[in-house]
Amino acid sequence: MTVTIKDVAARAGVSPKTVSRVLNGEAYVRDAVREAVLGAIEALSYRPNVFARSLSSARSYLIGLFLDDPTWSGYAAAMQRGALHRCRERHYHLVVELVDIDKPGFEDEMLASIAALHLDGVILTAPVCRHDGLLSRLEAARLPYVRVSPGENPLRSAAVDIDETRAASDITRHLIALGHRDIAFIEGIPTHAATPKRRAGFEAAMHEAGLPVDPRRIVGGDFTVGGGRVAGEALLSSSDVPSAIFASNDDMALGAMAVASQRGIAVPEQLSIAGFDDSYSARIAWPTITTIRQPIMEMAATAVDILVDRQYRETMQDPTWSRVLPHELILRESTAPAPARPFR
Amino acid sequence: MTVTIKDVAARAGVSPKTVSRVLNGEAYVRDAVREAVLGAIEALSYRPNVFARSLSSARSYLIGLFLDDPTWSGYAAAMQRGALHRCRERHYHLVVELVDIDKPGFEDEMLASIAALHLDGVILTAPVCRHDGLLSRLEAARLPYVRVSPGENPLRSAAVDIDETRAASDITRHLIALGHRDIAFIEGIPTHAATPKRRAGFEAAMHEAGLPVDPRRIVGGDFTVGGGRVAGEALLSSSDVPSAIFASNDDMALGAMAVASQRGIAVPEQLSIAGFDDSYSARIAWPTITTIRQPIMEMAATAVDILVDRQYRETMQDPTWSRVLPHELILRESTAPAPARPFR
DNA sequence: GTGAAAGCGCTAACAA
């Protein structure tokens, strides 16, 4: 019925152990033998039984992806896609688990699931990897993990990230290059690790261009559309309006844009608006929003690569494996040259 | 190191097989013994090894969830959450796979993945389950599946769905109850199974109220924000404007709303707009959009329940297991009583 | 370089 390693061995005229060697890329197999085995595998279209394998080897060929807040449009999906593709290439499987870090006891649930599936390693995404208690427990269980966009404790394990600060200064520089001098900044929620970095990038680009950073042009936000609306009101309700707004994420950019539209301020003719994340909001907005894209799929794939590597698993989270991937400035319709003179 | 069934057996003073019986809810175990075993399991916080189990029983305790949803509209997230929770309760695990039904050969990829993991069954979501070729191959592989919102071929397998027609007429009735008589309808993309149902529901409610369905008040759409914008232009550019618009989904409602806002038509004072899906768009819109919510998490959970049932798996997709779950009308800010007289 | 034996942790089949 099902093709087993024995069938392959018989056809190739070798022992099961030799087939196993070929399967696992071990040394000490003559090329001729290896070819023969490979041929038999192909001919029989043999697939190793994952369960038998895992049972005898303590490896599961399973990697866990832990996500919190999958409503975060697009991010979770891209993460999943990137990890999934790389897993396929590496002959691993991906088990996605949704966690709710605000729920007490979520760590127990996670660890139970990890234990039951004997995961070979886990990928922790932005919100999850800020949970110190969880990291400690993973370390105690000697379970390799890689964090994506960790924000803090860069040396605690390998991590995959972009240079948030640089990205924020890149988009700010784009606005400056368009002739904007009076640029407002909408900040993210303070608890988020990206918040200070994006602000630092904004300020760095302003200073670099010799432009003042007016504290009244910096308003708080919370990464939501509603928060962007409130910030937009603060910035656009007086007669003294900036010529550009850089919001720390797309949702807030969308909120600010809605306020501009209500107040009859034309985007981008009178006011340029930039966001960050390249989320769904940035693409459905009208006009579409200039933003920064993280290479999320590549980040996830890189995390898989690190996790799959025997070395990494043996050295247990050696942070020297960390990688910083390039971001991309996405130019859309919401930014344009600064108006020759302020509109009011 | 790891707790095995033998440890539990030893602690409870029974044989491994008896523990196995308790684990699998088999009969022929005295209550006292069962209690003792359960106690030992608890005390040792024992988790059965999925691989050992699968290897000896031909069951994997793994369920696959196949999604094709690049935009991750929250639908997929809810689906995943619902399925995951129920899987936990039933002591199953969920393997999420993203598929791209437009990619040639996607079925092979899916079946390879199914074979490698020996999935006990799969849940097919809306776009995936319309693919006849795939269904045939699953049937050939004798792999149980349940479809969620299948649209077509209701008798081909068990399916979990809502009553789309009824939902569309419910929201139409809500508009009528608000005094609207001149209601426009934006249709979905013709290839989507929900499209004719939602339209039928709209027309049924109109007829029921003795209101005419003017063909000029029905415009085509494609379920995107851009499509909603185009439809909105068609409906709102003349001087003869309806007092309400029911768009077949939230994204199109959002597009139409943007057009209204541009044209200075106040929503909901001058124009009521309703959507369908309760998506992210409906909540970030301003004003927020009145819509229909499907109980997506419950639908996914129900699909798991059906799949886990031994009977269903043995009878191979008996359609009598199908279930229709109740939808919900979500009243938000975008609908209000019809204006006393047309605005222009 | 290659193979034989043993066993991973569990459950099916059969006894008792």
Next chain:
DNA sequence: TTGTTAGCGCTTTCAC
């Protein structure tokens, strides 16, 4: 109602 025996398909010793 419970226990015993024999594998599931693979990888790990450790021989040869």
